Amino acid sequence: MRQSKLFTKTSHSVPKDEESKNAQLLIRAGYIQKELAGVYSILPLGFRVLKKIEGIIRKEMESLDGQEILMPALQPKTNWEQTNRWETYDTLFRFESFYTKSEYALGPTHEEIVTPLLKRFIASYKDLPRAVFQIQTKFRDEKRAKAGLLRGREFIMKDLYSFHANEDDLAAYYEKVRSSYERIYAAVGIGNRTYFTFASGGTFSKYSHEFQTLTEAGEDTIFICETCKIAINEEIVKEQPECPQCNTTKLKEEKAIEVGNIFQLKTRFSECFDLQYTDEKGAKKLVVMGCYGIGLTRLLAAVVEALGDEQGLVWPRSISPFQIHIVGLQGGDEKAQEVYDKLQSQGLDVLYDDRRGESSGAKLKDADLLGIPLRLVISERTLKENAAEWKTRGQKESALVPLDKIIEKVIEMQG
């Protein structure tokens, strides 16, 4: 893509109504735009990142035999009354139709839809296990939206629901999901600072598990066991905090942001909707359920919080909007164009800063702000060596690479 055609622009100044690092950098770089408190438009560069994250998550969900569906965000009140959550779910968006006076919810989660949905198809033990997932916009009536994309009123979430014949099967599946989640966090570049965390179970069970990523902007406080590489959420740490695995009390307190959670719902919802199956002996039994969520927009923001620096965004290759940022400076435009065409024809994701009016300094600053992992500068100076300057975002050093070796080197880099 040519940068001169991109409808978004970078901005020098930070919006005064945003304080969080993720919102400031993403808005300045033109990845997102705020529409309302806690509600953002995702612009082309941000959309590309989101799609990359989506791809990583989808691949893992499919490996868990998850079948992708899309359920409605608009949901009937009756289903929420059936689970007794119409009155009690405090961030539920509830509203009345202007014309019919019927009441609706905007889905913050989808147990109320997915459970009756699967009931139409599950009748026998032969129909189990099953897993479905979706990647969809969710709504929560937050009393206070905050911290950019970290806590919004509208956000994009992947939710997976699993259906099992018994608790053992659920437990085994739950472990598989845990591994998938760990691969997801590693793939988006925050694996080394994301901890499997023991947390309270909320509405459904005694405990649940979260994945928490260490960042200053985190809303949660967790206690890390360095030996086991797991953590405990503050909410379940009472007087004597200890690691549930090795029982040590040497725990390190840290701020973290919750980037995913997994719950064993068991029969909490199958009871409400009478979701039963017939077992091998002809007996009726309740289906056992699990649910597993990852907020994509929040995950994106968490990566920014964790990796962004003074100069701007820093993307891992796996989710960067582009793999390569070609910057043509004075005297290098013609060659830059050639290299761009060549890399494009190799099917590589390339952003080419072909803007003519901008000064060199402005282009280099913008490249840092946009955060694309590999920057190739082509200018009069590099062309004296018949080369391009190769620089990795986030690293100080750069090197000259001969123009005829670039494709080779890019392919080598991508492994």
Next chain:
RNA sequence: CGGGGCGUGGUGUAACGGCUAACAUGCCUGUUUUGGGUACAGGUGACUCCCGGUUCGAAUCCGGGCGCCCCGACCA
């Protein structure tokens, strides 16, 4: 939901109750410059969030509303 702060060109800010609402940035024209947000000149751009009140006079004071941020509470 409790507390605090704030709404002024696209953006960031300034302006004692008193001249034509100022500065920077952006944008447009031209010249210039070209490896870390070049320089100069000219130009464009604001019913000062909305409604009402006080006053000879309101961006400024008062009341109400709407919106935004931060702290806390809450949080699948």
